[in-house]
Amino acid sequence: MKPVRDIGLLFQRYAVQLLRNPVWLIVGFSTPILYLVLFMPLLKHAVGSVGLSSGQVVDLFLPGILSLLAFASGIGLGFSTIFELKAGVIERFRVTPASRLAILTGPILATMMMMFVFDAVVVAVGFGVGFTVHWAGLAVLAVLLALLMTTVAAFSVATALVTKDISGFAAIVNGLNLPVLLLAGVLLPISLGPAWMRVIAHFNPLYYLVEASRVLAGGTLAAAAVWQAFAVLVPLCALVLAWATGVFRRAVA
Amino acid sequence: MRAVDNIITTQDLRKSFAARGGRVEAVRGVSIDVARGEIFGFLGPNGAGKTTTLRMLTTLLPIDSGTATVAGFDVARQPARVRTRIGYVSQLGGADELATGRENLILQGRLYGASRARVAPRAAALVELLDLAEFADRRVATYSGGQRRRLDIALGVVHEPPVLFLDEPTTGLDPQSRANLWDHIRALRDRGTTVFLTTHYLEEADVLCDRLMIMDHGQVVAEGTPRALKRQVAGDAIVISLRADDHGADNHGADNHGADNHGAGNHGAERAAPLLRTEPYVRELTTDDGQVRLYVDDGGTALPQLIRLLDSRGIGVRSISMSEPTLDDVFLRQTGRSLRDEGASDQKQEEVAA
Numbered sequence: 001m002k003p004v005r006d007i008g009l010l011f012q013r014y015a016v017q018l019l020r021n022p023v024w025l026i027v028g029f030s031t032p033i034l035y036l037v038l039f040m041p042l043l044k045h046a047v048g049s050v051g052l053s054s055g056q057v058v059d060l061f062l063p064g065i066l067s068l069l070a071f072a073s074g075i076g077l078g079f080s081t082i083f084e085l086k087a088g089v090i091e092r093f094r095v096t097p098a099s100r101l102a103i104l105t106g107p108i109l110a111t112m113m114m115m116f117v118f119d120a121v122v123v124a125v126g127f128g129v130g131f132t133v134h135w136a137g138l139a140v141l142a143v144l145l146a147l148l149m150t151t152v153a154a155f156s157v158a159t160a161l162v163t164k165d166i167s168g169f170a171a172i173v174n175g176l177n178l179p180v181l182l183l184a185g186v187l188l189p190i191s192l193g194p195a196w197m198r199v200i201a202h203f204n205p206l207y208y209l210v211e212a213s214r215v216l217a218g219g220t221l222a223a224a225a226v227w228q229a230f231a232v233l234v235p236l237c238a239l240v241l242a243w244a245t246g247v248f249r250r251a252v253a
Numbered sequence: 254m255r256a257v258d259n260i261i262t263t264q265d266l267r268k269s270f271a272a273r274g275g276r277v278e279a280v281r282g283v284s285i286d287v288a289r290g291e292i293f294g295f296l297g298p299n300g301a302g303k304t305t306t307l308r309m310l311t312t313l314l315p316i317d318s319g320t321a322t323v324a325g326f327d328v329a330r331q332p333a334r335v336r337t338r339i340g341y342v343s344q345l346g347g348a349d350e351l352a353t354g355r356e357n358l359i360l361q362g363r364l365y366g367a368s369r370a371r372v373a374p375r376a377a378a379l380v381e382l383l384d385l386a387e388f389a390d391r392r393v394a395t396y397s398g399g400q401r402r403r404l405d406i407a408l409g410v411v412h413e414p415p416v417l418f419l420d421e422p423t424t425g426l427d428p429q430s431r432a433n434l435w436d437h438i439r440a441l442r443d444r445g446t447t448v449f450l451t452t453h454y455l456e457e458a459d460v461l462c463d464r465l466m467i468m469d470h471g472q473v474v475a476e477g478t479p480r481a482l483k484r485q486v487a488g489d490a491i492v493i494s495l496r497a498d499d500h501g502a503d504n505h506g507a508d509n510h511g512a513d514n515h516g517a518g519n520h521g522a523e524r525a526a527p528l529l530r531t532e533p534y535v536r537e538l539t540t541d542d543g544q545v546r547l548y549v550d551d552g553g554t555a556l557p558q559l560i561r562l563l564d565s566r567g568i569g570v571r572s573i574s575m576s577e578p579t580l581d582d583v584f585l586r587q588t589g590r591s592l593r594d595e596g597a598s599d600q601k602q603e604e605v606a607a
Contacts, residue, residue: 088345
């Protein structure tokens with residue numbers, strides 16, 4: 001299968017590029033750790049009055065970090081797309097017979113691999129401070145994380161290809177970041193908000209992931225939040241991938 | 254006109270882009286025939302539509318109207334087949350900076366479907382051919398401009414395509430690296446690769462290209478070999494400065510300047526002009542300031558004849574100079590503007606349009 005081979009080649013290429021970039025590696029590994037180290041004490045203090053133990057706090061909070069990481073990993077890919085566009089890399093690939101889907105998905109899969117490495121670090125550190133590991137739940141969660149990351153990454157890459165320059169792209173990404181993160185209940189549960197907020201949240205794909213992640217991390221597989229997350233993310237991912245591949249096929253670079 | 258062995262053929266190629274204030278017609282009816290095994294150049298100022306045409310031929314940009322056939326396949330209908338038969342090096346290059354030159358070459362070859370085992374010797378051969386050996390295993394980020402361009406070209410031919418497209422291959426290079434790159438491009442041509450390049454350097458078009466097309470505002474304004482194009486302007490220009498005859502010299506001091514000298518020189522020029530004008534090989538003749546300026550088809554053969562003729566009539570020649578017209582003269586005649594005046598200021602415009 002030629003597309004599979006091409007995906008493999010471009011996955012490998014991108015992964016090597018990531019691993020050879022020391023700045024990226026340092027920031028990539030330190031960010032999830034910082035979330036845990038900086039947010040945990042705050043959250044512990046806030047919910048401490050309710051009488052939750054440190055383990056219970058991390059059980060509540062850690063799935064949100066994993067969801068956040070999925071979103072952040074995906075949305076960042078567009079920046080490298082802009083760089084590769086400016087450097088002529090994408091054009092170099094587009095003129096080869098390499099599968100267009102592979103040019104798009106190679107980097108996405110490499111980013112996904114790195115995301116899972118970071119996720120493993122977060123879970124390991126979390127385990128150290130009392131996180132209860134439910135393997136089956138985490139396995140299903142991994143699938144959802146991959147789906148969301150792929151969706152966001154494809155969206156980010158396609159947006160980068162359409163805007164073509166860093167300032168336009170950065171404006172869109174920054175503009176989306178805050179509402180998407182707040183309306184997903186990553187750090188604070190959305191149930192604390194007023195009714196209108198809870199309604200709007202249902203239009204945010206990240207919301208479904210965060211809701212499902214809490215349930216799954218708690219070890220429950222058969223829950224409404226889980227199948228709802230799949231019902232939203234599977235078609236959305238397919239849709240965004242199709243759009244992004246279309247953008248790639250058309251003359252953009 | 255159309256030979257059987259044209260490896261690139263286009264008919265009335267057109268492309269326009271949406272822009273502020275309506276559509277911009279970047280390419281307005283370009284028809285090209287490129288023969289197998291030649292270095293074919295597209296010369297024109299920035300924004301002339303060269304890059305846009307190249308991008309259509311390399312499947313990167315959809316064609317609005319007209320047809321294009323490259324290496325035997327229709328660009329619009331069989332882009333995948335065209336892609337396997339062409340190499341393309343953009344102005345940007347696009348090698349991976351964090352990978353070595355050799356790693357870049359091997360990945361590129363594998364993207365064209367070859368196995369690693371088959372690509373490795375090919376990469377090694379290209380490293381030799383393009384003088385990359387010294388730094389092939391260093392990361393591309395450490396390369397100089399010239400080294401990088403040679404790697405870019407190696408990436409473009411790793412799959413041994415019959416046609417190689419080069420977009421402004423020597424822009425930004427110092428003269429030495431430029432001449433070096435020309436040698437490498439010629440070497441590729443000598444090994445049978447057809448090279449199609451764009452340039453806005455007159456010298457590059459003149460020295461490197463076997464045949465070229467001059468483009469302006471999306472249209473072809475002239476086409477031919479550099480030699481034929483230049484000859485088409487007016488042949489070679491010869492300027493003969495005539496010595497004042499004995500009479501003139503007696504009347505006026507040798508160190509006199511200005512109007513007096515004019516009269517003296519003009520006397521010789523006045524005698525020479527009608528004599529030379531009747532010669533069959535003289536195409537145009539003007540006299541100016543004691544000088545006769547004339548155009549001939551072939552300066553090399555005309556020069557001795559001119560000197561002999563003037564000598565036989567006792568007209569003294571002070572100096573004689575011959576200059577070949579440049580491609581700029583060709584561009585000037587076709588467009589009324591000089592290519593040398595066109596700076597890099599439109600560079601951005603072309604990039605945006607592309």
